[in-house]
Amino acid sequence: MQINSDNPIWKKLILGETQVTLRYLAAKIALSHLQLKVRIGKNGYTVEKAALELYQVYKIGENLPAVKIDIQTFLNC
Amino acid sequence: MEKYLKTPQETAQLILSGRKLLLAGNEDLLSKLPQGEWIAGTSPYFMDIDGGQVCQDKIFVNDITDFQEEISIKVYTEDTIKNIYKDGFDNGFTVLIIPPYSNVHTEFAVHAPDYENFATRPLMGWVSCYSFPQDNKSGKTFFKTGDSGSTTNAVAMHVKLPKNKYAEMDLINLYTQGNGDEIIFLEDGFNAKDVLINKEKQNFAEYIRKKHIDTTLPIVANYNSAMINVSIESLSTNQVNLVAPVFKDVKYRFAKSIENLESDFQKFAVKNNVNPVCASICILLYYYAKLEGKQCGNIYAPITNGEICYQLVNQTVVTLEIKDV
Numbered sequence: 032m033q034i035n036s037d038n039p040i041w042k043k044l045i046l047g048e049t050q051v052t053l054r055y056l057a058a059k060i061a062l063s064h065l066q067l068k069v070r071i072g073k074n075g076y077t078v079e080k081a082a083l084e085l086y087q088v089y090k091i092g093e094n095l096p097a098v099k100i101d102i103q104t105f106l107n108c
Numbered sequence: 109m110e111k112y113l114k115t116p117q118e119t120a121q122l123i124l125s126g127r128k129l130l131l132a133g134n135e136d137l138l139s140k141l142p143q144g145e146w147i148a149g150t151s152p153y154f155m156d157i158d159g160g161q162v163c164q165d166k167i168f169v170n171d172i173t174d175f176q177e178e179i180s181i182k183v184y185t186e187d188t189i190k191n192i193y194k195d196g197f198d199n200g201f202t203v204l205i206i207p208p209y210s211n212v213h214t215e216f217a218v219h220a221p222d223y224e225n226f227a228t229r230p231l232m233g234w235v236s237c238y239s240f241p242q243d244n245k246s247g248k249t250f251f252k253t254g255d256s257g258s259t260t261n262a263v264a265m266h267v268k269l270p271k272n273k274y275a276e277m278d279l280i281n282l283y284t285q286g287n288g289d290e291i292i293f294l295e296d297g298f299n300a301k302d303v304l305i306n307k308e309k310q311n312f313a314e315y316i317r318k319k320h321i322d323t324t325l326p327i328v329a330n331y332n333s334a335m336i337n338v339s340i341e342s343l344s345t346n347q348v349n350l351v352a353p354v355f356k357d358v359k360y361r362f363a364k365s366i367e368n369l370e371s372d373f374q375k376f377a378v379k380n381n382v383n384p385v386c387a388s389i390c391i392l393l394y395y396y397a398k399l400e401g402k403q404c405g406n407i408y409a410p411i412t413n414g415e416i417c418y419q420l421v422n423q424t425v426v427t428l429e430i431k432d433v
């Protein structure tokens with residue numbers, strides 16, 4: 032994948048600092064839950080942990096067209 | 109075009125010839141099926157090529173043999189359902205069928221977003237219905253043999269796809285958030301008493317009655333533009349019972365009213381132009397959109413007590429297509 036796990040984009044997405052329209056349905060749902068977990072501190076969630084989980088959603092789906100579109104969007108941010 | 113609803117004899121022949129099948133039908137028919145590579149859940153409602161219908165003498169068959177490279181069938185309890193995402197193939201999808209009102213149903217509904225590898229692989233499926241519309245027998249799940257019927261265990265088929273194919277799930281939802289009050293729940297779960305309405309604590313049941321809210325409309329959360337519905341099951345004196353769980357601190361609103369759900373749904377289904385290999389349609393849509401005798405685009409599916417699209421959802425259609433890389 033063109034964006035590594037340590038790219039700041041993942042944290043920015045979790046914190047809502049980067050707002051983009053996502054195409055990948057799995058990521059829309061996962062991101063919402065991860066944002067909430069970080070916001071309320073559920074199960075000790077940190078931004079770093081949530082960012083890594085979001086990265087993994089994209090990494091496993093990296094060959095899907097919707098994922099490729101989202102990654103291109105992130106690269107243009 | 110061949111019908112998806114098949115006689116028990118036709119279904120048994122497919123099983124005995126080694127086909128890999130996702131099945132839905134009534135308990136008596138499923139309980140007599142031979143051993144093979146299949147999972148099933150009970151339902152009397154279906155969307156076949158001749159439209160929405162109640163059928164009790166045939167079994168709805170999704171044959172996924174030609175799409176798969178390998179399958180794995182597993183049974184899940186409330187203690188093991190947390191592994192549902194971990195157990196899936198990297199390139200593939202999972203179909204999960206859950207018995208309603210069971211512990212595994214509650215566990216999955218409330219905690220799926222906390223499971224390891226949540227949403228990393230396509231997970232679709234449904235909650236089984238009772239077998240007969242005229243009574244209220246519990247929905248069951250089956251796997252591999254007819255004598256496996258269970259009201260407590262979920263069943264899953266993990267499907268591995270060839271490298272040149274991928275699975276794409278979609279959530280077809282006519283409902284969007286309305287412009288009404290913001291509703292925040294104070295805890296996760298299938299029922300609610302006090303909630304925050306525009307940040308002010310109120311009893312949710314009293315609020316709905318006072319505002320004369322149409323409870324055929326779901327409450328809707330906006331998940332980064334994916335609209336996730338939770339349907340109202342019933343109102344008691346001071347409690348609202350829900351068909352899927354709400355999550356604490358998520359912002360919900362009642363859905364925008366749809367003036368002509370029946371015709372809008374038909375147009376929407378056709379416009380979406382999906383050709384799924386498997387799907388599930390919510391029973392509430394079957395009733396509210398009057399789907400009996402009507403088509404649903406190219407979607408042929410069991411009509412169910414709730415749909416799974418990574419997590420439990422309501423009043424939607426979940427589809428899964430197999431496409432070329």
